[in-house]
Amino acid sequence: MKTTNRRRWLSTVATAGVGAVGSQLFQPQRAESHPKFSPESKIRQAAQSPLLLKDYQPKSMLHVPETSVPRSKFPNIDFHTHLSWIDRKGEVDVVNHVGEPSEALRVMDAKNIKIMVNLTGGYGPLLEETVKHWHAPHPDRFLVFTEPWYDKANTPDYPKFQADQLEKAKKAGARGLKVLKTLGLYLRENIKTGPLVKVDDKRFDPMWEAAGALDMPVAIHVSDPEAFFLPTDRYNERYEELSAHPDWSFHGKDFPSNAELQEARNRVMSRHPRTRFVALHVSDSENLPYVSECLDRYPNMYVDIAARIGELGRQPRMARKFFDKYQDRILFATDATPHGDETPQQIFGNELYEIYYRFLETEDEYFDYAPAPIPPQGRWRIYGIGLPETILQKIYYSNAARLLGIA
Numbered sequence: 001m002k003t004t005n006r007r008r009w010l011s012t013v014a015t016a017g018v019g020a021v022g023s024q025l026f027q028p029q030r031a032e033s034h035p036k037f038s039p040e041s042k043i044r045q046a047a048q049s050p051l052l053l054k055d056y057q058p059k060s061m062l063h064v065p066e067t068s069v070p071r072s073k074f075p076n077i078d079f080h081t082h083l084s085w086i087d088r089k090g091e092v093d094v095v096n097h098v099g100e101p102s103e104a105l106r107v108m109d110a111k112n113i114k115i116m117v118n119l120t121g122g123y124g125p126l127l128e129e130t131v132k133h134w135h136a137p138h139p140d141r142f143l144v145f146t147e148p149w150y151d152k153a154n155t156p157d158y159p160k161f162q163a164d165q166l167e168k169a170k171k172a173g174a175r176g177l178k179v180l181k182t183l184g185l186y187l188r189e190n191i192k193t194g195p196l197v198k199v200d201d202k203r204f205d206p207m208w209e210a211a212g213a214l215d216m217p218v219a220i221h222v223s224d225p226e227a228f229f230l231p232t233d234r235y236n237e238r239y240e241e242l243s244a245h246p247d248w249s250f251h252g253k254d255f256p257s258n259a260e261l262q263e264a265r266n267r268v269m270s271r272h273p274r275t276r277f278v279a280l281h282v283s284d285s286e287n288l289p290y291v292s293e294c295l296d297r298y299p300n301m302y303v304d305i306a307a308r309i310g311e312l313g314r315q316p317r318m319a320r321k322f323f324d325k326y327q328d329r330i331l332f333a334t335d336a337t338p339h340g341d342e343t344p345q346q347i348f349g350n351e352l353y354e355i356y357y358r359f360l361e362t363e364d365e366y367f368d369y370a371p372a373p374i375p376p377q378g379r380w381r382i383y384g385i386g387l388p389e390t391i392l393q394k395i396y397y398s399n400a401a402r403l404l405g406i407a
């Protein structure tokens with residue numbers, strides 16, 4: 001584990017219950033206390049060279065209600081978190097845990113999070129280690145998913161091997177299968193070289209089928225915002241995000257398009273109707289009409305909202321209708337992780353959860369979707385969708401509980 005991550009984790013959990021982490025970011029700044037609003041600084045500013053986009057942090061001057069939602073209205077299951085990661089050390093994979101369960105539990109208890117699902121639990125002996133660290137000491141608070149063993153993907157008996165691994169993973173304590181966008185965007189025929197392996201590659205069919213037979217939901221992430229597939233130029237609405245993370249761009253080279261990835265995932269869902277798939281990040285959060293079509297077409301499809309309230313909250317009327325119509329198939333999730341400082345929209349802590357609750361439960365207007373001075377996924381703000389209690393209860397808890405086999 002990197003020291004910075006550890007430090008971030010500790011500093012975040014240290015203030016659990018007080019709600020103090022970074023809260024200064026959300027204090028409306030008074031005009032007179034803002035140096036940029038004094039007449040002298042105005043003149044100074046104008047005389048200086050042009051303000052760089054990266055330095056521009058405009059404060060909203062709207063006078064609108066700000067509702068604090070310190071706890072979710074119902075206990076929740078965060079269906080999408082990363083409490084451990086598999087890292088490559090030389091030739092072998094190792095598992096890193098981002099902290100101790102007791103540290104996470106302090107935030108969970110303060111924020112009404114009953115269960116965290118740690119999706120990136122690894123495989124084989126690494127999975128066993130993850131289960132031992134998170135699930136075994138607190139079986140009713142942490143659940144762990146397993147992942148495919150891609151190193152073996154080129155071996156002739158891989159299809160059967162991977163299906164058998166799933167059975168072993170279930171016995172070891174895994175509750176589902178997580179498929180990162182590794183499949184479709186990174187994994188190549190010879191692991192790192194050769195053509196990309198397609199999401200609907202037949203060698204994974206026994207794995208998808210086994211997941212259904214074992215009643216293990218599949219959490220699958222296949223694509224990213226559409227702008228990641230376009231040139232990083234002046235027209236790209238995620239220019240700043242892509243500039244900060246150039247490796248997130250899938251433009252050019254031999255990358256498939258967003259539509260191709262979504263369709264490949266659809267073919268998998270159609271070939272394995274008994275298997276339940278949770279398309280992570282709302283599947284395609286910028287295109288809810290398309291996601292609706294997919295949900296109508298594939299009854300075995302669900303979606304989570306992890307790291308996409310920035311998208312849902314900037315189209316609040318359409319999002320609200322979407323939640324109404326698919327209230328039995330949407331899961332509360334955040335993508336929370338104390339891993340890395342570069343994605344504020346995912347930093348595990350009080351503040352992250354309070355923003356999600358505010359989005360789901362209130363009709364507040366024009367607020368930040370991430371605890372950061374500059375909106376990290378694009379320069380816009382969001383609007384709450386004020387869901388009624390009946391829908392909130394499903395989104396927060398019962399939909400996920402049903403999928404995970406929890407009473």
Ligand SMILES: [Zn+2]
Nearest residue numbers: 080081082335
């Ligand atoms: Zn994730």
